[in-house]
Amino acid sequence: MNGKKILMLCGEFTEEYEIFVFQQGMEAVGHTVHVVCPDKNAGDMIATSLHDFEGHQTYTEKPGHNAEINKTFAEVEGELDSYDAVYAAGGRGPEYIRTDPRVQTMVRHFHETGKPIFTICHGVQILMAVPGVIKGRTVACLPACAPEVAAVGGIYYDAGPKEAYVDGNMVSGKGWTALAAFMRECLKVLGTEIRHT
Incomplete structure (x- = not known):
């Protein structure tokens, strides 16, 4: 089976671990991760x-450490159909990139096509900016985001610090301490099977 794309x-001051750990973990099992910023x-x-x-x-x-963008943002806008999933990393970045109409268009594409959507910590703020994306959906995130989740019709799940939550094609987690469980569930949603022999 071919790896997923x-x-x-991301934005400036996105959470370091939620960039590096996710990217390297997914690439280690054969997936491609394009890290983009407006x-x-x-x-x-x-x-x-x-x-x-x-x-x-x-x-x-x-x-944190500086992170390298590995795909030009403008290029991605015309290639959304080629991606299998979107990941909204947390930290400070979501607070401002969610106001960018181009980012909202990207999120809307994955929502409307039913492709997997992954979000951790403050990353849910990006999803909140697009009407309907989390309406009626249950998501885990930092507790400080819970009122916003409710305001847009979502259901906040108070996940444990090392727990992930799955609602259909959406995987979420409270923060970087949940990355192991979060990535494990993301891999399942992507159809990735890891076998130990």
Whole structure:
């Protein structure tokens, strides 16, 4: 079976782990992951962030490593039919790229075609910006996003820190600590089978 082609939507200060771990894990099993950011070209770099819970009332944010964009954003706009799934990574990036009509068009394509949609942490903010995408759907995300989920007709699931949630073709997780479970469920939705001998 041929590997799948996954579109990863990122912005500046997207969560580092949710870029690198997802991309490298999917590529390790033969899938292709195109990391894109509005108005960025292949070879450009974006800043990333690291969110953590260190005893304060909310998460802390620290600079992460720079991440390389490996596909020009403008090219992807005309190639959406060639992708098998879309992934909305979390962190700070979703907050602003969700307002970009081109990003909304991309998300709408995957929603309307019934292709898999993967979201973790704040990545759900990207889906919220497109009417109907999470309406009636159950999603896990950072608790701070729960009121927004409800406001657009979604159902917030309070997932454990290492748990993923699957609602049909949509896989979601609370944050980067859930990446192992999240990616395992994404692989199942993609039809990827890993055998141990």
